[in-house]
Amino acid sequence: MFIAPSKDMLFNIEHISGWSDIVALPAYSAFDLEDATAVLEEFGRFCAEVIAPLNVSGDITGARYDKGRVTMPDGFDDAYTSFVEMGWQSLHHPEDYGGQGLPRSVGAAATEMLNSANMSFALCPLLTDGAIEALSKAGSDTQKDTYLAKLVSGEWSGTMNLTEPQAGSDLARVNSKAVRQNDGTYQITGTKIFITYGEHDMSKNTIHLVLARTPDAPAGVKGISLFLVPKFMVNGDGSLGNRNAVTCVSIEHKLGVKASPTAVLEFEGATGFLIGDENSGLSYMFDMMNAARFAVGLQGVAIAERAYQQALSFAKERVQSAPVDGSTRDAVAIVNHPDVRRLLARMQVLTEGGRALAAYAAGWQDLARYAASPEQRDEAAAASEFLTPLVKGYCTENGVEVASLGVQVHGGMGFIEETGAAQHYRDARILPIYEGTTAIQANDLLGRKTLRDGGVTAMKMANRIKETERQLAAGSPVAQAVGIRLSVARKAFQSVVKHFVSTAKDTPNAAYGGAVPYLMLAGNLMSGWQLARSLLAAETALAAGKDVEFMTAKIGSARFYADHVLCDVDAQRSRILEGADSLLSVAL
Amino acid sequence: MFIAPSKDMLFNIEHISGWSDIVALPAYSAFDLEDATAVLEEFGRFCAEVIAPLNVSGDITGARYDKGRVTMPDGFDDAYTSFVEMGWQSLHHPEDYGGQGLPRSVGAAATEMLNSANMSFALCPLLTDGAIEALSKAGSDTQKDTYLAKLVSGEWSGTMNLTEPQAGSDLARVNSKAVRQNDGTYQITGTKIFITYGEHDMSKNTIHLVLARTPDAPAGVKGISLFLVPKFMVNGDGSLGNRNAVTCVSIEHKLGVKASPTAVLEFEGATGFLIGDENSGLSYMFDMMNAARFAVGLQGVAIAERAYQQALSFAKERVQSAPVDGSTRDAVAIVNHPDVRRLLARMQVLTEGGRALAAYAAGWQDLARYAASPEQRDEAAAASEFLTPLVKGYCTENGVEVASLGVQVHGGMGFIEETGAAQHYRDARILPIYEGTTAIQANDLLGRKTLRDGGVTAMKMANRIKETERQLAAGSPVAQAVGIRLSVARKAFQSVVKHFVSTAKDTPNAAYGGAVPYLMLAGNLMSGWQLARSLLAAETALAAGKDVEFMTAKIGSARFYADHVLCDVDAQRSRILEGADSLLSVAL
Incomplete structure (x- = not known):
């Protein structure tokens, strides 16, 4: 069973993606949060009820080939027909060609849901999205008129x-x-x-x-x-x-x-x-690829969400062993055992952190497209382009890890195919590879997105983080503690950027040997930053007495992420600043 | 293709397992390093030529069930018959029942080889080893006479x-x-x-x-x-x-x-x-389980070795993209790209580090069994028992990671089943689960092996590491640099042990929530320590002009491990010392 996490998505749209700036854009002035809520809740139901049930059977049957033709698993054709008839392909595509023109920040959430429900199914619309992107930007009017409406509808x-x-x-x-x-x-x-x-x-x-x-x-x-x-x-x-x-x-x-x-x-x-x-x-393909790379990053979040839901539900049902604190001699649900808790908490915050990072990036995409001035559009484009390889690289690496932790939570049952956890572990493994491996994302991040402008965009990101640090420092004790961790991580990021800017030209092999550690450090920091922003928004909501359980949980996630995930940045910094010699000299 | 890494194994037997102490034991006085070399080289050939070729076909066919009977994949029966006829099951079993009585330190290497060749095949002898262990210790004379010889032979x-x-x-x-x-x-x-x-x-x-x-x-x-x-x-x-x-x-x-x-x-x-x-x-089963847990740890090393060999060979053959340093505009073998190098180096040192850790533990097993005095046997048993959950937990978690990195090195080809990298990724996933999950190993390490004696055994280990640090400090600049990293990691280990000893009784949930981070920290440290010892041995050999290429590579591995793997201990320490509150309060 899968339940779309629309509440967390709407929280991100409201508090992380810069929603007030987005709906202030003339292109999106007709939308409000209620519209986004209605769309995501309805699409979430569709994904859960129509698409998700085909995930396991699709894996078992697989697509089959015979003499040039491919037959899809049972149910896929009908589900696709419903998907098209209900207009789901068209959500965030241009209204000129029959699209619904929703902001990317909403479209991103929808993409994640569909991929959680069934990654194999979702790949078809995902590739169509990419083709629409390329044709919209580079196609002739005749080409647009001939193909776009049919692609936007999904026909x-x-x-x-x-x-x-x-x-x-x-x-x-x-x-x-x-x-x-x-x-x-x-x-x-x-x-x-x-x-x-x-x-x-x-x-x-x-x-x-x-x-x-x-x-x-x-x-x-x-x-x-x-x-x-x-x-x-x-x-x-x-x-x-x-x-x-x-x-x-x-x-x-x-x-x-x-x-x-x-x-x-x-x-x-x-x-x-x-x-x-x-x-x-190549440049047209890059437009298409950037859209696809961002979407694959969402797939990483999506498979993590699905694996987490499955593992959490198992851990709450599976009764096994008495607790280590001796509070009872009876066996308890394994979710009560500290290490199962640790596994699930890690799965949860990597998922939430990735989702928040993608929501933040999607907000910049909306601004890059429709902001009023060229300066605003350029600034937004630079931020969006900096974040794309992070969303793709960091969220997909985490998708693999979370799916693997999901197997672990299940114990021996996780290794049995019928349980379903193993499918996520298998499905997830393509994500850090296709649309450019993590190393290719990292080279893009380092070369085009960091070195090319001398680190300006990267340092601007660091300054934005400093602003959040200031807000955290003025907040509750928990906010302050998270702020201290964020500050340490942000400084590590800055020292690494400075290092690359000053050394990469002379020692490119050393620099690019640190590219993936840089991507993982930056992805970790940017995700943790979004969760820190979530914490601030949640504390404000709590102060107003809003949605206590959900907001308390968001604070808990930010705190766990800060203590258990952000702390990895120091090792990454050390690998980059001090590890190049041993990397380049090791015998293989 | 698979080539057994007998050279690295023999290096470990000679320099890591305490070989001079082992052959000084009356039980092993008839053995010398030449015998070990002869056995491992011959068994390595057998594994490569007879067992390894069945790995892929065994995966494709699988064991098949019909009406109570199980049919093995083609070739398995014949291979098993050869395995038995050539006496390979009996290597490290007692001579009283037809065994060859080899030290564990040699037997461990053989177990690793067989598992690299074909983990599915190797599981049969592995379980037989466990049964021999339990029967040897707890069986009656009649039971031993009836069953042991046939089990030792593998019949x-x-x-x-x-x-x-x-x-x-x-x-x-x-x-x-x-x-x-x-x-x-x-x-x-x-x-x-x-x-x-x-x-x-x-x-x-x-x-x-x-x-x-x-x-x-x-x-x-x-x-x-x-x-x-x-x-x-x-x-x-x-x-x-x-x-x-x-x-x-x-x-x-x-x-x-x-x-x-x-x-x-x-x-x-x-x-x-x-x-x-x-x-x-339960206590008899523990004897059997401890042998099996150690062997499963070896499976972690084994699958890592196999995945590494496959990835390295692909990376040397696959020509793709010009180098980032602009030294040529022609495409080069991907092994030359810095991040592929990083992936392979990490795979290599996690494999070598795990192998060295297992060799070190096996040496203690030999002493625990046959050392002259009860004091010596007790000391060895305490060390061996401390190390067993580390070998099982750390080497199997790394087995999963290395197999996953192996897929990554292959890029898109890694996701295609015919390439073979995906099988290792699938096979490896059971290792941190069966014979006790990583959490169960960690609870054993923390509860029985650390808290029960108030941290005495753990601190003894730390003192042994300090001795190595002293030797490193007196060595070459590379040795000194590795020594500094080792020292930082050892201190982190000590602070964590002290923390657990002083807090676990009052806050057991907090302590056991840090058990897996403790296992990973300790495993990381103990592996890095063995590679640091390798470095010292290799420098001595180099000074004598011996085997320059191999010894230089060993030094390079120790150095890469210190710079790129040991640096993770700080984050683990931080999770343990500072992460319990956020773990116990996070909402799932």
């Missing part, structure tokens, strides 16, 4: 075609070919692997966005163009025409997300349409 | 029957019944679950060791007796008689170790023989 789905057998994470080595035809279309030839929902029968058409090279393109990433390749050609009146020359030759046999078909696609002179300009494909 | 296999559906980790709730018959045997009735190799056809007979209660037994753990229940009754002449009334009613569908059948056994008035005295079953 058609989208895919991202980057990876090739010889080029995993390295887009410079992409060598699919695109040859311009007299009618202005391109013939696309090549093999793409790891294409999520590359072939399936839930949607009526699939719009592949494909990276390829024209014959005269320069080498490397500067010679990549982006093409739109529909599975079925679209006639002038919007009806579907012939099948395009793209074939699914197999799907992968994977550790997890087994109901999500991961296709090998063969493009054999398929008809493609250039998106934007030739040789500019 | 028959052994099992441990503890868990029941209503009693997972809580042996106080065992309620299988044992009713004494007029002929002195007992009728055993009850259901046991999670019985590793509880039913299979590789060995000719299976000797179940079963916990049950006689009708008048006191409640709780003081009323448990241990019984020997053969699958086939054994006639007076040693030949096999009728099948006993114990039936396998199903086997589990598991996340990993799929070729190892995990049985539900139904005892329906089966004939059992009391081992030792009535109501003393």
Whole structure:
């Protein structure tokens, strides 16, 4: 059973994402918190009642391949049809093409819910979101008119075609070919692997966005163009025409997300349409990837939430062993044993911390898009771009850890597939890998988001944290204690940023060897900071007598996070500042 | 492909396990390092050539159940027959019953090799080892004469029957019944679950060791007796008689170790023989469990070694992306990218550190058994018993982490089952659970091994570490740097031990909430200490011009461990000393 955590999400939307600034934007002026509440509660019910029940059966059956066709597990087609009919794909997409135009901060919560319910199912809408993002930004008006409305409704789905057998994470080595035809279309030839929902029968058409090279393109990433390749050609009146020359030759046999078909696609002179300009494909793909990376970060929170709910419910029911404090000789529910409590508390705060971090990032995304002045938009974009690799990297690494702790809470039962905890452990494992591994996120964070502007954006974040520290210092004893931990962590972050800015140019291998520790340090700090902000908001609410149980729990989470998670930053700082020599000299 | 790391093992036997003290024992006076080398190299070849090739196919096929019978995957029967014929089961077992009487320190290395090759296969001999242990200590002469030689040879296999559906980790709730018959045997009735190799056809007979209660037994753990229940009754002449009334009613569908059948056994008035005295079953079972816990710790090292070898080999072959230092614009093998290096280095030192810790513990086991004076034996037993939960807890948690890092090194390929990295990730996950979860190990470490003697054994360990610190301080600059880190970690350990000794009685929930952080801190320290001792031995060898490449690598591992792993102890100390309030007050 899964219950969407809409209350925590709405708390974040109100107190973490900068809601008052968001609804002050003309684009969102029609929305208020009641709308967000209504949407998330209704979607939460849909996810719990329609999508979640297919999670286990989807894992057992898996997507099946036969002669170019993929059959989805029972129930997926119907669930997808309901999903589309109820308009859920369209939540945060532009109203011009039939979307509901909700803020990202609300859309992010919806994405998390769907992924908690069923990560395999949710991957289809997630990839469609990415295609909408890329087309909205770079597509021609004709392309938008032809494809966007159907993608926004979910009637058609989208895919991202980057990876090739010889080029995993390295887009410079992409060598699919695109040859311009007299009618202005391109013939696309090549093999793409790891294409999520590359072939399936839930949607009526699939719009592949494909990276390829024209014959005269320069080498490397500067010679990549982006093409739109529909599975079925679209006639002038919007009806579907012939099948395009793209074939699914197999799907992968994977550790997890087994109901999500991961296709090998063969493009054999398929008809493609250039998106934007030739040789500019990478920048369009980055728009799509950034949206997808953020969404994968949400998947990390989502799988953690699901694993936590399952483990907590088991721990409350499973009666085993008398308590260590001797208060009774009878066996008690294992949730009462101190270490089970520790495991569950860690699962809970990593989940809440990740959710709050994503909500904070989503707020910046809304401002980056619609803030009044270019300066405000630039500032918001810088913050949002700094946070994207943190959401992706930190939340997915934590998703794996939390899913693993969930197995541990179950003891031997956790290793039995029927219990369900093991599925989360298997499903979660792809998250720190796809849409760019944690190392790739870390290189992005260090190179593009920290070094490129000399640490300015990073230091601005540190200054924002200092402001929260000041508020904590003026608060309750608990707030003060959390503030002290936050301050220590923030100073570690600053010392690391300074170190990178002053040394990375001369010793790049040393610097990039510290990139993942930097990402984990920064993700830890930024999550802990959001929970500290939650604590302040919860204390204010408590003072007004509001929602005592929930607000007390938020304070407890912030405190546990500060004492048990934030304390890891010192070791990360030490690895970065003092560990490069031993890293570069160790024999492998 | 798997290559047994016999060189590192022999280094540990010579420099870490206290080899000169061990071969000075009369029991082992016939052995020397050349014998150990010959045995481990030959067994390493056997594991690599005969056992390892069945690991993947065993995972794919799994053990299969049909009407009470279990069929092993193809090749397992033949491999087991070879294993028995070549005498490998008997390596470290008593010569009185046909064993080869090798020291534990050598036997531990062999156990690790076999588990690296194929954990599912290795579980059968591992459980037989436990049965031999219990019978050797507590069995009657008749029982020993009837069963031991066949178990030592491996012709028959052994099992441990503890868990029941209503009693997972809580042996106080065992309620299988044992009713004494007029002929002195007992009728055993009850259901046991999670019985590793509880039913299979590789060995000719299976000797179940079963916990049950006689009708008048006191409640709780003081009323448990241990019984020997053969699958086939054994006639007076040693030949096999009728099948006993114990039936396998199903086997589990598991996340990993799929070729190892995990049985539900139904005892329906089966004939059992009391081992030792009535109501003393728990202490006999503890002997067996301690041997098994140590062996499971070795499984943690073993799966880490296997995952590391696979990831390293992939990283050396996989060419992807130009280096960050701009030294070439060509793509290079990913092992050259700083973060892949970091992942592999961490995998390597956690593996080497765990192996060294286990070798150190095995040395104490040898002394505990055969040292000349009772004082020496007691001291060795206290050290060995202190280290057992560390080997089990720390090495298995690390086994899971290393297997997960192994997936990460492979990128997207790691998520595809055919690559093989995912199997290690699945197989490893049982290790921190069975034979007592990490929390149970931690409670043992804190309660029985630390608090019971007021911290004396723990502080003795700290004093031994100080001696190593003194040697490091007198050594090379690298030795001195490692010594400083070791000293910081040792002091953290001491402060935590003092804290527990002074507070655990009054605030047991707070103390036991810090038990796993204490285990991880102590395991980290003790492993790092062994690698620091390795560094000293390697520097001495280097000074004599011996084996430059290997010894340089050992120094590099110790240094990386000190800079990148030991630095975690401070956060653990902080969780223990300052985190109890937030743990006990957090709302779940």
